[in-house]
Amino acid sequence: MSDSASAVSQIPFAPVAPNGSVKTSNGSAKSPHRGSIQSVDRALSLLEALAEAGGEASLTDLSRRTQLNVSTCHHLLSTLVNWGYVAKVPGRRSYALGARVLYLGHACLRQVDLPRKAQAYIDRINQVTGETVHLAVLQADTIVTLVKREARHAVRVDTGMVGRSDAPHATATGKAMIAWLPEEQIRRMVSPTDMKRFTDKTIVDFATLIEELRHVRRNGHAMDREEFQPGVICVGSAIRDHSGAVVGAISASAPAMRATEQHLDLMRQEVIAAANALSAELGEPGAMKPAVANA
Incomplete structure (x- = not known):
């Protein structure tokens, strides 16, 4: 047991x-x-x-x-x-x-078990990219950051605290998750008439956000280009469970001064690979689990 x-x-x-x-x-x-x-x-x-x-x-x-x-x-x-x-x-x-009890049980176990399952992938992203790594989950209509691993570089970025997020429209983890939700649920999480502005690059128009989320679905990852914190670039990708539903996201954040296209490509590769591997561990249909190499 x-x-x-x-x-x-x-x-x-x-x-x-x-x-x-x-x-x-x-x-x-x-x-x-x-x-x-x-x-x-x-x-x-x-x-x-x-x-x-x-x-x-x-x-x-x-x-x-x-x-x-x-x-x-x-x-x-x-x-x-x-x-x-x-x-x-x-x-x-x-x-x-009933089945709803099983749903609650899975939701509880995801919250408890996901950080443990994600540990090796968080370590790898942190080691390979040297950047800050976040793990967040979706709890009903709320996004909660469970893990934050600080960057290995002397120059680090302020990417917020562990806990509940009020910026699903402005962060890479948030956009990576809400991109796959029904629009009705997105409207509950992000007020179409009062979208909070964090920087001058934050998307505060709901129609523009919906178009951005369409690109997230097409590309398989989300980008935060100084939308939540000035000078911070972030890449995030969604994690799915055995039913194919989005349950969380993993991301990497870097200061704009280090965010060259080559470095962003590396961050994207590592984040997407980790999200796919975690989805496979959670039983996503058709997901392939790659080996986690020692960095």
Whole structure:
């Protein structure tokens, strides 16, 4: 069993008693946390009860496990079915954990596991190019930088901090990811009427951004030419998972003084190769995983 799976399996089951209290693993009841919502507590207790039962259980079994009446269980399960977190089992009068739970699990594991998987590729880009390397992920409508490896050169660039980004339209990692998203989602992430300007080269017109993203899809990588920080050039490429969906991006950043065409070509080659290799490790269909050579 993996460390992640082991950690999950050790989470104690906490069903909700009829009075709204949470029942601990030893059977004693305790009051829910202040501010908790009873219906949410109960719905989550049903999901945990299904997990404890091995992923499938009947309505009466779930009622017994959670100490909720059958009618309440039925209504809560119907809502969870509508959301995809629970599924009715065809041919049997029982319920099972739905595909949406698997989606959340994959999203969680990506965030935990991607930096580990990316370590060798981050090291290689940093060693071969000498430049700053970033690894970012897509969490719903938010881009979050998980890793930043500083450049090996004495002259380095300010490329922002690890954490949530408010510049998906101005960074190479941001553009590399949003280029593949539905326009509706891009509009949620980047306000078409209030695009933040970081430098005099930042794209602040939505139609121009959409055209830029078309080039990103065609070229397989994104460029930030002093759009986020003055004097900083960045190359980024998207990382995909087993379903082909974009989950993150890796990038390299250099000061404009070092960003010759030859150096940018090297940065592009290394970043794209790393993104492709990470996609292969995440199971992207058809992706080829190249060997990571020692630099």
